[in-house]
Amino acid sequence: MSALLTVDGLAKRFGGNEAVKDVSFDVHPGECVVLAGDNGAGKSTVIKMISGVYQPTAGQVYFLGNRLTGQSAEAVRRAGIETIYQDLALADNLDPGLNLYLGREKTKRVLGLPVLDRAAMRRDAVDVLRGLGIVVPDPTASVREMSGGERQAIAIARAIHWHAQLVIMDEPTAALGVPEQREVMALIERLKAKGVGIILISHNLPDIFAAGDRIVVLARGVIAGNMRPEDTNDEEIVRMMMGATL
Amino acid sequence: MTATEANTRAGASLVKSLLNAWSWLFLILILGFFEIYAQIETGNTFLFRIYNLQSIAVAASQILLLALGLTLVVVAGHIDLSIAFTTGFAAVAMALVVRAAGPEAGWLVVIAAMLVGILAAILVGVVNGWLVAHLDVPSFIGTLGTYGVARGAALIVAGGATVSIRSDEARAIGNGDILGFPVPVVVAAVLALVCHYILTHTKFGVHTYALGANRAAVERAGVDVKRHLMLLFIISAVTAGIGGLIYTSRFSAGAANAGEPILLYAVAAVFIGGASLTGGQGTIAGTVIGAFIIAVIQFGLVFSGLPPYWQFVAVGLVIIVAVLVDQSKHRIVGGRG
Numbered sequence: 388m389s390a391l392l393t394v395d396g397l398a399k400r401f402g403g404n405e406a407v408k409d410v411s412f413d414v415h416p417g418e419c420v421v422l423a424g425d426n427g428a429g430k431s432t433v434i435k436m437i438s439g440v441y442q443p444t445a446g447q448v449y450f451l452g453n454r455l456t457g458q459s460a461e462a463v464r465r466a467g468i469e470t471i472y473q474d475l476a477l478a479d480n481l482d483p484g485l486n487l488y489l490g491r492e493k494t495k496r497v498l499g500l501p502v503l504d505r506a507a508m509r510r511d512a513v514d515v516l517r518g519l520g521i522v523v524p525d526p527t528a529s530v531r532e533m534s535g536g537e538r539q540a541i542a543i544a545r546a547i548h549w550h551a552q553l554v555i556m557d558e559p560t561a562a563l564g565v566p567e568q569r570e571v572m573a574l575i576e577r578l579k580a581k582g583v584g585i586i587l588i589s590h591n592l593p594d595i596f597a598a599g600d601r602i603v604v605l606a607r608g609v610i611a612g613n614m615r616p617e618d619t620n621d622e623e624i625v626r627m628m629m630g631a632t633l
Numbered sequence: 634m635t636a637t638e639a640n641t642r643a644g645a646s647l648v649k650s651l652l653n654a655w656s657w658l659f660l661i662l663i664l665g666f667f668e669i670y671a672q673i674e675t676g677n678t679f680l681f682r683i684y685n686l687q688s689i690a691v692a693a694s695q696i697l698l699l700a701l702g703l704t705l706v707v708v709a710g711h712i713d714l715s716i717a718f719t720t721g722f723a724a725v726a727m728a729l730v731v732r733a734a735g736p737e738a739g740w741l742v743v744i745a746a747m748l749v750g751i752l753a754a755i756l757v758g759v760v761n762g763w764l765v766a767h768l769d770v771p772s773f774i775g776t777l778g779t780y781g782v783a784r785g786a787a788l789i790v791a792g793g794a795t796v797s798i799r800s801d802e803a804r805a806i807g808n809g810d811i812l813g814f815p816v817p818v819v820v821a822a823v824l825a826l827v828c829h830y831i832l833t834h835t836k837f838g839v840h841t842y843a844l845g846a847n848r849a850a851v852e853r854a855g856v857d858v859k860r861h862l863m864l865l866f867i868i869s870a871v872t873a874g875i876g877g878l879i880y881t882s883r884f885s886a887g888a889a890n891a892g893e894p895i896l897l898y899a900v901a902a903v904f905i906g907g908a909s910l911t912g913g914q915g916t917i918a919g920t921v922i923g924a925f926i927i928a929v930i931q932f933g934l935v936f937s938g939l940p941p942y943w944q945f946v947a948v949g950l951v952i953i954v955a956v957l958v959d960q961s962k963h964r965i966v967g968g969r970g
């Protein structure tokens with residue numbers, strides 16, 4: 388199967404600091420690639436180069452065979468790569484429907500004037516979330532009143548609704564309780580089943596092994612290991628994260 | 634959910650709706666208070682006299698012309714302190730044009746003068762928007778700066794004095810009525826409807842609320858946030874500028890400090906109406922109620938023969954109550970942010 392995303396020799400320098408050096412890996416449809424690594428290893432920098440937030444100093448990113456490097460974050464998103472940041476980028480004071488459509492709201496005409504179609508957006512949000520196994524008790528309430536897992540689901544719903552083929556998640560379970568972490572891991576399985584490719588940044592060993600089809604370990608900006616979970620173990624991963632190469 | 638949990642939830646949501654409706658209840662309360670006071674003291678009605686109602690509505694309109702645009706700015710998490718002097722700047726600009734044209738000015742000149750007044754206001758709005766959107770100056774400081782500049786500019790062009798005009802057309806606009814409603818009230822009502830439409834029924838409105846809650850979310854959604862902020866400050870300046878045009882028309886004079894006494898009331902109306910300094914909340918309906926609460930206090934105190942200075946004390950107290958209500962709302966609803 389051909390790769391959805393190919394990262395080829397990416398490097399990023401911040402002043403004198405080489406944050407990322409020569410990072411390459413592939414993501415296939417329905418595959419979850421875990422990016423593991425210690426604090427400051429360069430994980431966030433790698434995904435920001437993929438999502439168009441940073442431009443790499445060297446290297447290329449290809450998505451569905453097209454070169455992505457040099458495009459804006461907006462263009463990357465339109466191409467089908469959705470990034471879910473740690474803070475989720477939800478507007479807490481709006482309902483799930485408006486959050487799902489933020490920036491691309493549905494309108495209808497009333498007496499010739501364009502008017503937001505809140506009901507339609509709400510219906511779509513309820514539908515997409517139901518597809519993710521989440522029932523929203525009150526879809527008219529603002530997302531502030533929802534649980535961490537439900538809020539994560541709304542951010543993921545946004546990716547699904549806009550037909551993302553690759554979803555990037557930066558530590559999606561970091562701020563969550565244990566049951567909610569499980570919810571998010573279940574959501575990731577559902578995305579994989581839909582054929583969506585995933586890049587998951589995680590510190591958490593059980594998550595890494597549960598969700599990962601491939602584990603890419605970064606240490607001080609370079610790839611310290613790239614293997615399938617069945618070919619490795621906790622100890623080896625930790626050793627790689629600490630910077631002891633193979 | 635257990636039964637007790639359900640009960641506390643229901644209790645909390647009841648308290649929450651009471652807190653949301655407190656401004657309505659408060660308005661009814663003070664109207665009732667002045668009515669009873671009037672009945673006992675004078676044996677007359679306070680509420681059911683056209684003159685009183687008109688006076689209250691005109692006072693509320695003056696406040697609203699500054700507060701409507703401000704509401705949008707505050708929902709987005711910013712503030713516009715320059716509006717008082719934007720009002721004065723527009724008032725003086727209009728008056729100067731009318732005066733230059735002489736006493737036989739005619740409709741065309743008055744309309745042209747109003748356009749000049751609006752342009753003067755837009756100028757202030759553009760500067761505010763540019764400072765906040767492009768130079769990342771905090772709006773409190775930036776608009777405090779333009780407040781000073783607009784004040785000085787209005788005083789300079791007016792030569793430090795009030796610019797009086799003689800124009801029947803302007804007077805007809807400021808003091809006339811449409812179907813029995815004073816023109817300022819009609820203008821404020823139309824602007825209130827327009828602002829309500831913008832805030833609740835347009836994409837621009839949703840983005841304004843979202844901006845108040847999470848700017849990064851709006852940026853990542855692909856919205857041009859700088860342009861959005863620019864437009865918000867222009868809208869605020871335009872409604873304040875229209876307030877200045879109404880002022881010049883009503884009093885046949887443009888004064889640099891036309892909006893000064895109203896600034897506190899406009900800010901108060903917005904916060905009494907449910908907006909929050911942290912942004913993300915507030916409605917036009919709330920601001921309208923807030924403006925009426927202040928107008929009733931103002932007029933009611935005069936009506937009951939108390940020294941007018943009490944209105945400052947009373948309005949100040951209402952602002953503090955509004956802030957306390959907002960605080961306790963956050964505490965009860967709990968949640969993030």
Ligand SMILES: Nc1ncnc2c1ncn2[C@@H]1O[C@H](COP(=O)(O)OP(=O)(O)OP(=O)(O)O)[C@@H](O)[C@H]1O
Nearest residue numbers: 401404406407424425426427428429430431432433
């Ligand atoms: N915008 C920036 N300017 C300068 N240096 C940066 C910038 N962003 C990241 N860095 C540096 O690059 C290195 C890698 O940072 P990065 O955020 O990618 O690490 P990370 O693996 O995501 O760590 P964490 O687990 O703590 O999130 C760090 O040394 C960091 O200080």
Ligand SMILES: [Mg+2]
Nearest residue numbers: 430431432557
């Ligand atoms: Mg990081």
